[in-house]
Amino acid sequence: xxxxxxxLWPALWTVATVTLGVFAETQQHVEQPERPVMxxxxxxxxxxxxxxxxxxxxxxxxxxxxxxxxxTGATWLVGSLHTSTDTDVALTGFVLGVWHFFVLSWxxxxxxxxxxxxxxxxxxxxxxxxxxxxxxxxxxxxxxxxDGTGCGCVRNRFVPVTDARWYDAVDAAxxxxxxxxxxxxxxxxxxxxxxxxxxxxxMVGPVLVTAAAVVAQVGYDYVVRRQVxxxxxxxxxxxxxxxxxxxxxxxxxxIGLRRQGAARSAVxxxxxxxxxxxxxxPDRLAAALRRALGDPSLELVPWSAxxxxxxxxxxxxxVVPVAAPGRAVTVxxxxxxxxAALVHDETLLEDPxxxxxxxxxxxxxxxxxxxxSELQHQLTAVAESRSRIVAAGDEERHRIERDxxxxxxxxxxxxxxxxxxxxxxxxxxxxxxxxxxxxxxVKDLGEAIDELRDLARGIxxxxxxxxxxxxxxxxxxxRSPVPADLDVRLATEPPTTVAATAYFAVSEAMTNVVKHxxxxxxxxxxxxxxxxxxxxxxDDGVGGAEPTRxxxxxxxxxxxxxxxxxLQVTSPAAGGTRxxxxxxxx
Amino acid sequence: xxxxxxxxxxxxxAGLVELLRHxxxxxxxxAGDVPHLLRLVDETRPDVAVLDVRMPPTHTVEGxxxxxxxxxxxxxxxxxxxLSHHVETRYALDLLADGAHxxxxxxxxxxxxxxxLAEAIRRxxxxxxxxxxxxxxxxxxxxRADSSLAALTEREREVLTLVAEGRSNRSVAxxxxxxxxxxxxxxxxxxxxxxxxxxxxxxxxxxAVLAWLQEQRDPSAPGGA
Numbered sequence: 035x036x037x038x039x040x041x042l043w044p045a046l047w048t049v050a051t052v053t054l055g056v057f058a059e060t061q062q063h064v065e066q067p068e069r070p071v072m073x074x075x076x077x078x079x080x081x082x083x084x085x086x087x088x089x090x091x092x093x094x095x096x097x098x099x100x101x102x103x104x105x106t107g108a109t110w111l112v113g114s115l116h117t118s119t120d121t122d123v124a125l126t127g128f129v130l131g132v133w134h135f136f137v138l139s140w141x142x143x144x145x146x147x148x149x150x151x152x153x154x155x156x157x158x159x160x161x162x163x164x165x166x167x168x169x170x171x172x173x174x175x176x177x178x179x180x181d182g183t184g185c186g187c188v189r190n191r192f193v194p195v196t197d198a199r200w201y202d203a204v205d206a207a208x209x210x211x212x213x214x215x216x217x218x219x220x221x222x223x224x225x226x227x228x229x230x231x232x233x234x235x236x237m238v239g240p241v242l243v244t245a246a247a248v249v250a251q252v253g254y255d256y257v258v259r260r261q262v263x264x265x266x267x268x269x270x271x272x273x274x275x276x277x278x279x280x281x282x283x284x285x286x287x288x289i290g291l292r293r294q295g296a297a298r299s300a301v302x303x304x305x306x307x308x309x310x311x312x313x314x315x316p317d318r319l320a321a322a323l324r325r326a327l328g329d330p331s332l333e334l335v336p337w338s339a340x341x342x343x344x345x346x347x348x349x350x351x352x353v354v355p356v357a358a359p360g361r362a363v364t365v366x367x368x369x370x371x372x373x374a375a376l377v378h379d380e381t382l383l384e385d386p387x388x389x390x391x392x393x394x395x396x397x398x399x400x401x402x403x404x405x406x407s408e409l410q411h412q413l414t415a416v417a418e419s420r421s422r423i424v425a426a427g428d429e430e431r432h433r434i435e436r437d438x439x440x441x442x443x444x445x446x447x448x449x450x451x452x453x454x455x456x457x458x459x460x461x462x463x464x465x466x467x468x469x470x471x472x473x474x475x476v477k478d479l480g481e482a483i484d485e486l487r488d489l490a491r492g493i494x495x496x497x498x499x500x501x502x503x504x505x506x507x508x509x510x511x512x513r514s515p516v517p518a519d520l521d522v523r524l525a526t527e528p529p530t531t532v533a534a535t536a537y538f539a540v541s542e543a544m545t546n547v548v549k550h551x552x553x554x555x556x557x558x559x560x561x562x563x564x565x566x567x568x569x570x571x572x573d574d575g576v577g578g579a580e581p582t583r584x585x586x587x588x589x590x591x592x593x594x595x596x597x598x599x600x601l602q603v604t605s606p607a608a609g610g611t612r613x614x615x616x617x618x619x620x
Numbered sequence: 621x622x623x624x625x626x627x628x629x630x631x632x633x634a635g636l637v638e639l640l641r642h643x644x645x646x647x648x649x650x651a652g653d654v655p656h657l658l659r660l661v662d663e664t665r666p667d668v669a670v671l672d673v674r675m676p677p678t679h680t681v682e683g684x685x686x687x688x689x690x691x692x693x694x695x696x697x698x699x700x701x702x703l704s705h706h707v708e709t710r711y712a713l714d715l716l717a718d719g720a721h722x723x724x725x726x727x728x729x730x731x732x733x734x735x736x737l738a739e740a741i742r743r744x745x746x747x748x749x750x751x752x753x754x755x756x757x758x759x760x761x762x763x764r765a766d767s768s769l770a771a772l773t774e775r776e777r778e779v780l781t782l783v784a785e786g787r788s789n790r791s792v793a794x795x796x797x798x799x800x801x802x803x804x805x806x807x808x809x810x811x812x813x814x815x816x817x818x819x820x821x822x823x824x825x826x827x828a829v830l831a832w833l834q835e836q837r838d839p840s841a842p843g844g845a
Binding site: 439440443448450451452455458479483487491497499501517 | 629631632635636638639642674679680681705706707708709710711728729731732733734758759761762764
């Protein structure tokens, strides 16, 4: 049954049901004085259910609850035919009226989405259907009317048996079975209420209460009163209770539907189910969608931008999602590009709001996942780029150092030597002033060469690349104005960039010790342990160093960070300073 | 005095040849790279091979490798003097690892000081050693805190430095303007304070001093006297 977008079917159905109702109530015996009141009440109960159906359709056009409500009303009025004065009409009501419970059960089980959520509900509805069918058939084929026709009695023209015992057996068992089945339906609805979100409970609550009252009434009427034989309030009073309960049920459904759209509730459940890590994996998303939409056959087919095709969630092989009988395909798009396709029960399409919300949820999830993976990708790229920048910086410093040695320094030595030789060629009979000028020039050049050597060494010590970290640290410590103990334990030479970072860490720390610590002793410890290089520099100075101040330490922290390591400075006042650097060294 | 010179910078090489000629040192062969140097040493059997530490192809420490090869081939027959841009004790100690006999490690700018290079070459040629004063200074700095070194007077420390450079008693005496006898008295006292056995051969003395300086590098080792 597809819900049309027009009001044609609801209108036709309403007219048909009202006609049926009026017809049913005018066909009755009216001997008893309370009869007219009961007839009006009966008609009102049926019509309230129909009106509730119309309201439900107006509230939730895509939700099938509306026609279930109208069908409940129609079957109610069909049952009223039972007491008609016309034998055939009465037989119709007598046989078909019982289906009111089937439709009512369906409505309860399918509420609030209008679809049966799972196999359990389907099985339960089938059971109720079976009971109703048995009752109908027994009344059609096995019923033997008592002698003397009177009010409420049906003369069965098809009757093929004359033995009333068969019918009596069914008649005795049916009320018990019906009550048990209705209790199960109620239990299902209760379970659903327990599973629901707060919003869902607000929808299901009123329906659950009135449904429980209806089941209690049926139990009392069918079992306690008729089977056990307890005599309670009068027939009329009881009947008015029955009618009021139907009206209350109808109202409860409308109120529930009004409170929250089924779509919103399902999407609330969906979004709730999408929290937590790894929620965007196609498997988890599909599972959440199945749960939220009550469609266990739903499939989520992700789109692969690389393959330019939909792909299987498992094997990643390209597939083309196709609609089959009863199955529909909904494509989720983002900025005009497909994100995924949903293959689902086509009844879902009856609720465009729901489908829209689900598509939005899938899009949000995949968007979220895409952003997360993009961010991850960018972070990785940035980390790699930082490492490359550090390595490139090292290489550049090394190159400058070599250029200074092989270029400028070499040339200065050559020039100084040429001046010396020139001075020598002039001999002892030269102008002593010229000799002094040349000697001074050679001396100045010598100092320039010394300065250049220190500068080059500060930029990048050649010994680090030529003899390794251990020798370079030894050389660094040798030059320290503050006496230093060096303890280097390395099985193998660390990678170039790691070695350079360790060297610059010690160098920076030693510079700070000399400048600020007023220390009498420094301890430098470098060791490889557990896949990392640990650098410790401790002094016995005044402490109170601020790691965030000073560009040297900050630059070092950046460098360590770029290599994926950690840097920690502990410097309590008057407690010395301790620099602890850990560098990953795979 | 016959010398083979290896220096890849042609201008500087020419300058050095002229400088040495003034000092009456005969440059019998000039090389711009290690293979050429080794061939010249084999052919000319010089008293000393003077070589730059940085040479083609990588311009890092080819000179040290070449020194090891010459030592391996010619033993102590050919003295080795390495000229370097770096004040690095590691390089000097590597070079002297097999003994201080006929070996020198000098900073390149030492060629500017009058007579420094020539004196170093003569010392190395005579089986002695020549270690750059800046390198010796660094080696001694390590031992600032050692009690045995602290026990030396300033004068004694001055003598120790000159001895560690590889100078003979006569050379030390000349540098300090004292008599050789006085220098002998100093060295006797220094060696006693450091717990070393004195020996008249200067390269053995240098060896002993360097060994002592290296031995003390381990901070956990006892600090001497």
